[in-house]
Amino acid sequence: MDYRIEKDTMGEVKVPADKYWGAQTERSRNNFKIGPEASMPLEVIYGFAYLKKAAAHTNHALGVLSEEKRDLISKVCDEILEGKHDDQFPLVIWQTGSGTQSNMNANEVIANRAHVLKGNKLGEGDRLIHPNDDVNKSQSSNDTYPTAMHIASYKMIVENTIPSVEKLRDTLAEKSQKYWEVVKIGRTHLMDATPLTLGQEFSGYVSQLNHGLKALKNTLDHLSELALGGTAVGTGINTPEGYAEHVAGKIADFTGLPFRAAENKFE
Template sequence: MEYRIEKDTMGEVKVPADKYWGAQTERSRNNFKIGPSGSMPKEIVEGFAYLKKAAAYANHDLGVLSAEKRDAIGQVCDEILTGALDAEFPLVIWQTGSGTQSNMNVNEVIANRAQVLAGGKIGEGEPVLKANDDVNKSQSSNDTYPTGMHIAAYKAVVEVTIPGVEKLRDTLKAKSVEYMNVVKIGRTHLMDATPLTLGQELGGYAAQLTYGIKAVKNTLAHLSELALGGTAVGTGLNTPEGYDVKVAEYIAKFTGHPFITAPNKFEALASHDAIVEAHGALKQLAVSLNKIANDIRMLASGPRSGIGEILIPENEPGSSIMPGKVNPTQCEALTMVCAQVIGNDVAIAFGGAQGHYELNVFKPVMAANFLQSARLIGDACISFDEHCAQGIEPNYTRIKELVDNSLMLVTALNTKIGYYKAAEIAQTAHKNGTTLKEEAVHLGYVTPEDFDAWVKPEDMVGSLK
């Protein structure tokens, strides 16, 4: 491995010769060999590229950065956004809790890459850009990292999570309409209950997801607030007048999302309640999706010894030893995702509770967990939609068999003969293995004609919507 010598305020550091990063990145690389997983998410690096470019533009507009330096920073940021420099960001989330080393990683790469783009050599001659003085101008890690975190989180939620959940919700809604008249038995406490339709049951799932999407959208206003301009402790030291508003305007322009400057920078640096709040909504979605996937796998259980009221796509051989077995694998993947998201919520809550005075120093772990949840929910909903939900079909024979056998149809007799006599009919039929009608007539409480007129599953399902 060939090295070059880079310097920072602590002295000299050997850096791989072919890399753009500098001394502080290399120190972090050597000091935090904590793994094996935990790379700084690519979306955070992208968030930094947007904000560094925006800072350069705002600084120039406000007279503290030359047009040449602005353009040099902007050019490298655009390059970062293409993914061409991905290999230049080697750090992990298990580093300083402010994300300073990732901020410096971005500053160093921008400065050194600009040097090369200008025809120079890294570390030689007059630098085109200085990492701390130019690229980091009017900034601190304490306001850049949370800004990058909000940009990444907002984009992930709007571009990945919400579209994925909406797709699954729309399928469940369409299935609900299609099967609105299919009367099936209901279950409460996992025990037989009165009937409802398959459409009603699926419509409940679709409504859960609609509320989940709404909950996520409700958190976007807080997530759209950016800390940038607060610098070290929220006071905005070393920034030109009007910088915070202007820099947020540039970020909104470059990302296409409605970011604004945070009205209270102290809150934006010292707490990450916006992340806690938005992840709370992601947790709500995970809770809903877990219930939905569990119901679907139980309704599809069998094929001979389970409930088997619905059929779901048979996608892969399920077993290495049991020939012909097929398993509800999409439900399993989705519920595992839910477990991960609920776990991430605990890490985020713990991190969010740790703001000490002017700074929360759990930023990287909160960001990484949030982004993992946002991506997982979006991707898992698409997978579940395409490989399971779209293929849900009623198993009409089984549904009818279970409705016909149900003892809880007796509930329709409550208003005709009273709860106690109806209970006696159900209990006797259960004990004797007979039908409700046989026992109702045998006990002398109902005529066969009245039974047929009164006990009609299709009249027991309320309004169909």
């Protein structure tokens, strides 16, 4: 395998020559060899892509990032969301509590892919976009990782879980009506009990699923609150004024979902 040399504050690291990730991602690969590679869910990776794109647009709008950098970061994020770089996120779920390695994995992939989109060769020449100074501008692992998880969870619940449970609920409701008058023996304590109809039995399952749907939907309001803009400890240090509200609005625009800035970012 061919390698290139990437550098961080701790020194040089050998990285596979054809991969977009950098030194910190490679260090994580070597330090956390636990379970299968790339066990970090792609839904979380896509959450990072949404928030990195939103951060670039917000940083540009607030005067701290150039238009060229905004557009390059956005283009790479769109490629990630299209599934074009799924193999560039090799990390496992076992890492530091703040998710720093996955945050840096996203930053490094975006910066290096942007370098190539500019017509450069991976690992050669000066990069226009820096993983920390540009892609991670106005952010911290402490607010990006929770934000990515909220985006991923909200999307999975509304796009997959709720529709699937509703389909199951509706199917059982049809069976309940169809078999409403079919009498059967009830069972309790491993013994025959008093009779009921098969339709009545199915109606109990329908009721359970309806309550489950209520519980799922009740989680959405809290999940719509995003930590992004709180940075390292919730104070929002190193962000331009108005950043938190603006970036949450951009994420809502890009996802089509009602995300908003969390009122309390110390949570």
